Amino acid sequence: MKIxxxxxxxxxxxxxxxxxxxxxxxxxPFFALIAALIAMQPTVSDSWHSGINRIIGTFIGAFVGLLFGFIAPINFLLVGLGLILLIYTMNRLGWTDSINIAGVVFLAIILNDEGVHIIYAVNRLIDTFIGISIALGVNYLIFPPTYDKKAISVINNVSSQVWLCIDKAVDMLTNEENYLEEIANIINEIEVELSESDKFLQLQLKEEKVKVYGVYNSKEMQIRLNLVKETLQHLHNLYGALEKGVKKEVLEIIIEDINILKDSMKKNHLPISKKQKRLINLQPSINIIRTIKKGLKYNPRVNQYPTDDVVRLMVVIYNLEELMSKVTLLIDLLPSKGK
Structure with a gap:
């Protein structure tokens, strides 16, 4: 496990x-060190918000601590009453994230037995400001965290996974093999990756608010993730149609073209690397699928079979075409060699 x-x-x-x-x-220096420790967050934006919350909590806690310290320092009744007032005030003002640090500072000041509460409170504010400022500076200047490449990396994975689903689906049509479990597992993997990428996108959106940019901006990331979501929907549609089953006698209408499609697909192997991306041409396979779809639509033999069976086969062919087109777009959106 690396650091x-x-x-x-x-x-x-x-x-x-x-x-x-x-x-x-x-x-x-304790309060300054704690402030630096807590303010170091996964994003610069989170560091900023954590720092602001800590400053607010320190200021309010110091103010209430001073107020009650002047009234009666180290009085067990006032300590409890002061904490109640402090927490109530913070909740009313909507500063709930600052309650804990406000309580810590309040207790530190009211229990300070040196007697100089004002100086002690001011020093705690200065300590907090120093720690937060240094943490923000370090997080911003030393390899500021960006999440664009982590989100975009899902595209290469999805391209390979979708292609594998297409390959398994065509095999099911030609060989009568059952690959439903494999396709379902791949769909689950894509859903997990998509969820992770959405999280990375939200983190990158936070970073861009404080002017921290990666190679890709959040709009580019959103375009790619939306494409993956559309692809995932077509995978679900394909899986649903295959799960219900395609009748062999209906499939016989287009089986020769399906075999031609399979031969065409063998010429295109994934995963796709940056060097390979310009060598992949899926258009011939897409054209074959379109020919199959057109031939099935106008073939008079389809009238011999139940409408549901024909429609189910059409759903499979349509989603194969859409998935092939989406894979082409995903390949085009792969990072260039320089990125």
Missing amino acids: GLRTIKTGIAVSTTMLVTDFLNIEY
């Missing part, structure tokens, strides 16, 4: 904060 970049940056931020507090002769 992640965020872990390394957390160590850098805390160590740098310790050096700065030592240089500034800060007597109690």
